[in-house]
Amino acid sequence: MGYNVAIDGPAGAGKSTIAKLVAKEKGYIYVDTGAMYRGLAIHFLKKGVRAEDKDAVTAACKDAEVTIAYENGVQQVYLNGENVTSMLRTEEVGNMASRTSAIPAVREKLLELQRSLARTQDVIMDGRDIGTNILPNADVKIYLTASVETRAKRRYDELREKGEMCDLESIAHDIRERDARDMTREIAPLKQAEDAVLLDSSDMTVQEVVDTICSYCK
Ligand code: DC
Numbered sequence: 001m002g003y004n005v006a007i008d009g010p011a012g013a014g015k016s017t018i019a020k021l022v023a024k025e026k027g028y029i030y031v032d033t034g035a036m037y038r039g040l041a042i043h044f045l046k047k048g049v050r051a052e053d054k055d056a057v058t059a060a061c062k063d064a065e066v067t068i069a070y071e072n073g074v075q076q077v078y079l080n081g082e083n084v085t086s087m088l089r090t091e092e093v094g095n096m097a098s099r100t101s102a103i104p105a106v107r108e109k110l111l112e113l114q115r116s117l118a119r120t121q122d123v124i125m126d127g128r129d130i131g132t133n134i135l136p137n138a139d140v141k142i143y144l145t146a147s148v149e150t151r152a153k154r155r156y157d158e159l160r161e162k163g164e165m166c167d168l169e170s171i172a173h174d175i176r177e178r179d180a181r182d183m184t185r186e187i188a189p190l191k192q193a194e195d196a197v198l199l200d201s202s203d204m205t206v207q208e209v210v211d212t213i214c215s216y217c218k
Contacts, residue, residue, distance in 0.1 A: 001118075001119060002118055002119065002120055002121045002122045002123055003028070003122040003123075003139050003217075003218060004118045004122075004123055004125070004135050004137075004138040004139050004140075005022070005028065005123070005124040005125070005138060005139065005140045005141075005142070005213075005217055006125055006126075006130035006131035006134070006135050006138040006140070006141045006142065006193075006196075007019050007124065007125070007126040007127075007130065007142045007143075007144055007213075008126070008127060008128055008129065008130050008131050008132070008141075008142070008143055008144070008190065008192070008193070008196070009126075009128075009142075009143055009144035009145045009190075010145055010151070010175075010178075010179050010182065010183075010190060011094075011098075011151070011175060011178045011179070011182070012146070012151030012152070012154060012155050012175055013144045013145050013146050013151060013201060014144065014146065014154070014201050014206070014209065015126040015127075015144055016030075016032055016034075016126060017206060018144065018201075018206065018209050018210055018213065019032075019124045019125075019126045021206070021210045022124050022210055022213050022214055022217070023124050025210065025214055026122075026124070026214065026217055027122070028122045028123055028124045029070070029117075029121050029122065029123045029124075030075065030123070030124055030125075030126075031068075031075065031114070031117050031118070031123050031124070031125040031126070032075055032126060032127075033110070033114055033125060033126065033127035033128075033130065033134070034097065034126070034127060034128075035075060035077050035085075035088050036066050036068070036077065036110045036113065036114070037097040037098075037100070037101045037106070037110065038077070038088040038089070038093050038094065038097045039066045039077040039078075039079045039084055039088065040061070040064055040066055040079075040097070040100065040106060040109065040110070041093050041094075041096035041097040041100055042079055042084050042087055042088070042093060042096075043060060043064040043079055043080070044057060044060055044096055044100055045092065045093065045096055047060050051096055051099035051100050052099075054103055057100050057103050057105065057106065058103065058104075058105040061105045061106060061109050063080075064079065064080065064109070065078075065079070065080050065081075066078070066079055066109070066110065066113065067113075068113070068117065091174070094178075095174075095178075098178050098181050098182060099181065101128075101182075101185075102181065102185035102186070102187065104187055107187055107188055111134065114127075114130075114134045114135075115134060115135070118134075118135055118138075125138075128182055128188070128189075128190040129188035129189075129190065131143070131192075131193035131195075131196050132188070132191060132193045133188045136193075139217075139218070140197075140213075140216045140217050141193050141195055141196035141197065142196060142197050142199055142213055142216070143192040143193070143196040143197065143198050143199065144199050144201060144209070145198070145199070145200055145201070146200060146201045146202040147200075147202045148172055148175055148176060148179070149172065150201075150202040151175055152168055152171045152172035152175055153168065155171050155175070156168045156171055159171075197216060199212060199213070
């Protein structure tokens, strides 16, 4: 068994930024599980499957193969052999991933892939149900959160930096909706594991969060 660090938390809490830096400092492999859900979401979008149509999503899972590879230490997501990494981070794909991740067939599809990555190597894995469901025996569990306002402002700044038009209030609205979906779904909802350390990054710098997490790790 590898050394396993689990980071869960809501959208926009900074999980991937933080996990990448901890991985670098500690020499772990960073596993982004949201990217796997996003990879499957691209499959559903390509097939024109609606997220509300649970049977169609379940059927579409059968001809999707999501695999992971690392190029220069950066995680790449392949969907049926095609590298889809550059298409993962749009709002459309994120919303499709959030909606379809509530469907059991979607979660089952990715469960073994996630567990197998953690079995043989030292990983820091981020997602929604890593500490509660995927790696219940993880060596360190972190629940990373921040206020809706902070998360919305971070996302707003990120989009503005890319030169995209956006509206702070509608971003906050989307974040609230996604939180509600991720936290209230029946299967593997987002929640803090009993043995997870709670970190609220609203008033912390990135380096402070990284240092705090590193202090819990071997
Ligand atoms: O972390 P992210 O925004 O890339 O994740 C996209 C969606 O995937 C998120 O809204 C919920 C889902 N997800 C999940 O259900 N379980 C995970 N372990 C990771 C992501």
